[in-house]
Amino acid sequence: MKKILVLDCGVGNLASISASLKKAGADVRISSIVPEEGFDGLVIPGVGSYSAAFKKVDEQRGRIRSIVENGRPVLGVCLGLQLMFNGSEEGKQDEEGLGFFRGFVKKIPVKRLPHIGWNSLETVRKSVILNGLENGAYMYFVHSYAPLDYDEDDAVAYASYGGIRFPVAFEKGKVFGVQFHPEKSWQPGLRILRNFLSLCEGGKSV
C-alpha cells in the first residue's frame, strides 16, 4: 500500500482528505513535520488560514524541496497549490512561496466571491494527474484566490467563472497542484487521487 504523508498545517479539517486518500487506496499518515523517509508521496492540503498554512510550509521548506528534488510526488490542494507559487496577494510580501510553479496568486477579479460549488474543468492537454477524466468533469471549488499569473506550460486544466477563465490544475514533473478539492469531488476527485497514488512508488520504505 502506498504511504502518503498529509502535511498538517494546523487548524483545518484533515478528515476529508485522509478519508478520500484511504478510499483511493493509500495508507495515510498526518504529520506537521516532514520526515526524510517513510512515505511515498506528500499531500499539502488546502484548509485553514493562509498565514497558518504558510508558516507550517515555511518551517518544512527544506524537506519539501528535497522530496521534489528526489522525484517523490507532491500534490498541493487549494491553498496547498497556492503555496507552490512564488507568492500570494493574500499573504505578506516576505511570505515567499515554495516556487515549484512560477507565478503569483491573486484575488479573482469578479464580484461574486468566494467561488463556491461545482465547476466544470476544461482540460487543455494530456496530463498524468487528470488521466481518465472526461473534459468537462465537475469538481468542487471553494476559494477567492487563484494563480492568475502563471506559466502556461504548467497548466493542464482551466475553469471559467463570472466571465473569467483561470488555470486550476498544474503539473510539472512529479509536482502537482489543483485549485479544487478532489477529496470533496466524489468519483472524479477520487480518480485524481488514484492517479496521484499510481505515481508514488510503494513498498520501498518502511
Add this chain to the structure above:
Amino acid sequence: MGLTKRIIPCLDVYDGVVVKGVKFSNLKRIGDPAELAVKYMEQYADEIVFLDISATPEERETMVEVVKRTAENLFIPLTVGGGVRSVEDFGKLLRAGADKVSVNTAAVKDRSLIRRASSIFGQQCVVVAVDAKRVGEGWEVYVKAGKEPTGLDALEWIKTCEYEGAGEILLTSIDADGTRLGYDVELLQAARRSVNIPIIASGGAGSLQHVYEALTRGGADAALIASLLHYDQYSVLEIKKWLKERGVEVRL
C-alpha cells in the same frame, strides 16, 4: 459550462437518527444519517446538510460520532448545524469531519463568533443560517428554531454576516417553511441584491417548479431540499435531470 446550481439534501438528526416531523412534533425515525448521506451522494447530491435538532448536550455529543462515521464514506461536502454556540463547537465538528458548520442563534447573540470562526478555520466553513419572517415591507430575523423575534432586519443582518466573514448564507423563510407552497422568491431576490456570497434557499419546496423558481427567478446558488426527498417523492437525480431539461446548469 461553468459553476452549477447546487441541490443540497437536508437531514434532521435527533439523537443520532434521521427523523422527519411536522414542526418538531410527531418525529418519525427514517434512517441512519451516514447511510442516507451516502445514498444521496450516489444520487448526485452536491452537498449534504445535517441539522441537529437534539435538545440536550448529551445528544449533541452523539452528533460528533455521527459526523465521524459519515465522513469516512462521504466524498462531497458536509455541513453540520444545530446548537452551535462557540468556536469550540466549530472546532469539534470540523475535526470530526464536517467541511462547514452552520450557526444561527449564537451568531445573532454575538456576531463576533462569525469573525472568530472565520479567521481561525477559514471563511469557507462558516455558514450563517438565517430564519426570516415577513413583517410589513421587509423581513425580520427570528431565532430559537424560528420562535423568537429579534428585531433585526433580515437583509441588514445578512450584510452584517458577509462583512463579518460568513462564507455562505442559508436562508430559510419561516412563512414558507413546512407549507410546501414554494420558496419565498421575493426574499431570495432581495437577499441576492444585498450580498455577494452564495445564498442557499430553504423552506417551502413542494414541487420541482418551486426549486426551479428559487434557482432562477430567486437567484439562489443552491436549494436545500428536505421533504421532497423524505417522502420519496423524487430522488436527487430526478430533480437535477428535471432542472437540466429546463436549462439550469447542474452537475450530472
